[in-house]
Amino acid sequence: MKRLRNKIKMGLAANLNIKEFMLMPASPIDELAINTIRFLAVDAVEKAKSGHPGMPMGAAAVAYVLWDRFLKHNPADPEWPDRDRFVLSAGHASAMLYALLHLTGYDLSLEELKQFRQWQSRTPGHIEYGLTPGVEVTTGPLGQGFACAVGIAMAERWFASRYNTPDCEIIDHHTYVLASDGDMEEGVVGEAASLAGTLRLEKMVCFYDDNGVSIEGSTDIAFTEDVGARFRGYGWNVIGPVDGLDIAALEKATRKAKTQKGRPSLIICQTTIGYGSPNKQGTAAAHGEPLGEEEVHACKKCLGWPYPEPFTIPDEVRAHFAGARARGERAQRDWLAKLAEYRGKYPDKAAELERELGGELPPGWDEGLENVFSPGEKPLATREASGKVLNAIAPKIPALIGGSADLAPSTKTAINGAGDFSASNYAGRNLHFGVREHAMGCVASGLALGGAIPYTGTFLIFYDYMRPPVRLAAMMGIRVIYVFTHDSIGLGEDGPTHQPIEQLMGLRLVPNLVTLRPADATETAEAWRIAIERRNGPTALVLSRQKLPVLDRAALAPANGTSQGGYILWEASHQPQVILIATGSEVHIALEAGRLLKEENGVAGRVISLPSWELFDAQPEDYREKVLPSGITARVAMEAGTAHGWERYTGGNGAIIGLDHFGMSAPGPVLYERFGFTARRMAGKALEQLKRR
């Protein structure tokens, strides 16, 4: 096999008799089924004039063995909680998955396959969760699927540990991943694999489609490592290399992996990209573009496919795959019977489990939330406030689990007394991600997809390490809560490498992400409420390292204005002359500026706390107009981050106090003073504004 692949690499593909490969021929129906998958994918790409035929052709047998012989799923109910998960980390092989979904009876018509990559089809270029039934994770950007699958496997262990009883394993499923060379090259896979090894996630199995080719050519030019040795180093059970065409060997390897105890498994499958295409197989040319009509023809001939008509599904293949749906329905029925028994014996547990899997919150989960902080509370950082809120609500929401990328003591993200999630205690709720922000983001998505309400914790600057999963969570519309602390130059001495400038605004640019930067402890409690209740997308909480006063809500507006994104916190008069806008720690400076203006200059100011742009922008126009009347154009905004974008609220003539350069290493208060984040400067800018008119 290896030898043959080398021959192909050496450009001899065209002279090879493809049958040479079939060292261990599959049974006729298997072979026909595998070719059906291949050609559905090839035809879809051809029709779209766009897409990736190479991996479907090379990895079809691998996917087929898993789907035909092992995968526990019910195509009639893609939401069945105890199904096995199949995560196609190589999202570009989408057409292969669509073929499998169609063939095994998911609600995905052949017509949809014909609409591959077209406007409003359910068969987009890279697979999308929520759009296509049976797609478990949105993938495409490499590495994301694999790392997300680690989170899914963790969720399985968590639910199993919490809800299974000695007489009833109500949660018991596997997480399978199909990953490519490109996935293996991405660092996030290393991070997640190391974590999976540490956590001994024995029910995770990854098929590595080792085809030795990537876009620039042979992987040898950039990737000569021994992947198996690396994964063994992570603590994985490594199986293979297995010939990716050898059904029996694949079956044996999968069985071995499935029953492996104490370690996740990697099955290295040696395959040939574009298998069956006489002129392109084994080369990068087969990867990411249609084969072309002529080559498709040659390919069909080569693989002995007798149907010239595209999108043909032989009757015997249809009949063969019908078994999938029957098996799935039976399996789910058995499980439902088990669940009924479980409900009878453990009604409370069952109710809780079902509520959690349904994404519902326990009734009264937020009782007393408004009283976590008393009016006379001493100043505290919003990160500390966040820690208190988390610990106030965590006992009421069991599925709220999370942790930090090795910064828990700083991010205040530990749940007291809830135990550590570890190989010896999967029921623990405190996760230790290690210094792996990227994997943390992906794992959090996996946990959410698995039914938990996950939160992460790191410094805001390290959002830069986890942008890809935050974006995908927003795209998937799943509930993940990102706690980002140390949110500005206020963190002080750690210096510019740790001081966010563009990160806060960067969060606001991501569609369907809600970002909240609360001004004090009470707004922090409200921010958590919003994050927990938000079911259709992720939320970022942006919190201070430094202590901040707890605003006196008797004298100021109540903190529940947070839910509107922005609100009038204080005003000297209902007819203010100037509007001061700020978020987070700068709200206190704005309040002081308002006081100065009133007392020293007799100028009436209004202070807007604007914790969330997204929520504010979503308010009805009359509310926004009430808060920011268009007639009052004298406006000053202050935020200890980039000034960029604040024109939205200051208008063309307003002033913005922000930072358009990197920070410095010095105590936080020194930086605030030196960089001009002072009440006096803000008041001065306001007076300038008024003078200009």
Add this chain to the structure above:
Amino acid sequence: MKRLRNKIKMGLAANLNIKEFMLMPASPIDELAINTIRFLAVDAVEKAKSGHPGMPMGAAAVAYVLWDRFLKHNPADPEWPDRDRFVLSAGHASAMLYALLHLTGYDLSLEELKQFRQWQSRTPGHIEYGLTPGVEVTTGPLGQGFACAVGIAMAERWFASRYNTPDCEIIDHHTYVLASDGDMEEGVVGEAASLAGTLRLEKMVCFYDDNGVSIEGSTDIAFTEDVGARFRGYGWNVIGPVDGLDIAALEKATRKAKTQKGRPSLIICQTTIGYGSPNKQGTAAAHGEPLGEEEVHACKKCLGWPYPEPFTIPDEVRAHFAGARARGERAQRDWLAKLAEYRGKYPDKAAELERELGGELPPGWDEGLENVFSPGEKPLATREASGKVLNAIAPKIPALIGGSADLAPSTKTAINGAGDFSASNYAGRNLHFGVREHAMGCVASGLALGGAIPYTGTFLIFYDYMRPPVRLAAMMGIRVIYVFTHDSIGLGEDGPTHQPIEQLMGLRLVPNLVTLRPADATETAEAWRIAIERRNGPTALVLSRQKLPVLDRAALAPANGTSQGGYILWEASHQPQVILIATGSEVHIALEAGRLLKEENGVAGRVISLPSWELFDAQPEDYREKVLPSGITARVAMEAGTAHGWERYTGGNGAIIGLDHFGMSAPGPVLYERFGFTARRMAGKALEQLKRR
């Protein structure tokens, strides 16, 4: 050692006699020197009331052995091109490096050490390139230093390969890295290590400070992998574990690593975090905060340090380190003699080498650049135009080297005929990064620090994978060119996972990064000119996948307006009624809208091409006022990305056509139409603007 560390982990630290550790005692002067490093760091942290004492205390001996016995450097000339590089990837151990720099005679006074982490000191919390002499790379965010060092080591091999002659090795130095557990957990280290293994960078040596402790406690909670096995998998020579206190063993290991052929080396050094602190060593408490006065006292007693006064440097230690400067001056003198000989024998090569190491461009490097595209040029994507420009200038700028994260055929970033940089040909100029965007960004920084003019290539969406190194390059003020193609929904069928929405604006938010999104081939040539000539910071080129017309510069303004960031491309009249602003591919739509307004509505429009916000904002006010007169408030901006931030140019009343949701999988033209990026819509918005007045 291991056993002892375990005892420490078990909380027995306080009961240990620290002397137990000194299994193989260092010579008195070594021990005194190491303790001097430790206590300079401890005292600096203590005085600043902020910082990281743990790693300096634990790893001082490791660093000392390297600096005292091996490092080829001249403290009197930190810029000596053939010095060995020392990259402290664990940037939080800054105080240790400052101690070494001071002791070995760099221009860094003891007074500066006393100003650790203070306003405008040269001793910031995390080390900063360009600020402190002898600091090779800005680090702090973990993993960055290690991955950057791979680039530095690659630059060494490239220059050596290109300029060394059989009789004269003018370039011949090592790249040493000191990395922590946290570095090893970051995925980017895995990416870069795999690449270094593939490239057989034998002159790279990494000391791994394996102290088994990170912020949340023992690394066992998240990191049980076998790092040595993993690195062997990458193709590294793994040495150790070595006792991090055993001078002789460290010396032997370093010697072995330094002479290793064909493989980079990892020396695993087992150390104790906070070594010498009786109550904190071996625990996370020693990591990131001052020990406290009492503990410092106990620590000094424990290690037999007789000087109660902070910042004490014993005379014999001063005398001992004086040798470093003497050795360094001698070494550089020898090298200069060699260079003189080289100049004599190879004057052309020498001139080129010196020019490159000085960061200068060859005279006439851009001759003919304006003629790469002829007036009648057929439509071509700006990525294709970029490839042509690259290939036009590459022959004239030998130090221009780069490549892509496995997307060269798509990003058009290959230099024809320039060979691949590989283990068998370090003189090649085409780099193959593999699917490792994050490491690519870091490696590019390392290449720039090593004297090359590097460029990278990937899709704009994957900027998300490489944000940390782009930010650090901007902070370091180094010349790196990022080619980002497939810059909008215009990429079409690959769908929302690949369609940037927030990335373009995200680039603009990074301080000291210049972003250019050219509208056509001619602007693309200008953009490359700007990027190449920019010496004090990185540049991002944002390019289309889809074909775009080449603007008729006879009828429109010349493309050199690009250098001003924005310019009047076309106007119906010198007194326009409405201004249409666009970048990149949308400029063509704006032109068409201008035409529609004129021909169908008799409205005089002006079209502004705004390829670079940073460059435009840096123009004198009168120029900006000329382009965007404040009196003309009817404005429409269009960009196929987030609308967020465009208020800067449209003002409070203008209209913005952008995208504040994710894209979709469909052909690009369909998306442009469906999402409203049409000339008719833009013209319509302009008319609305005029009506409102």
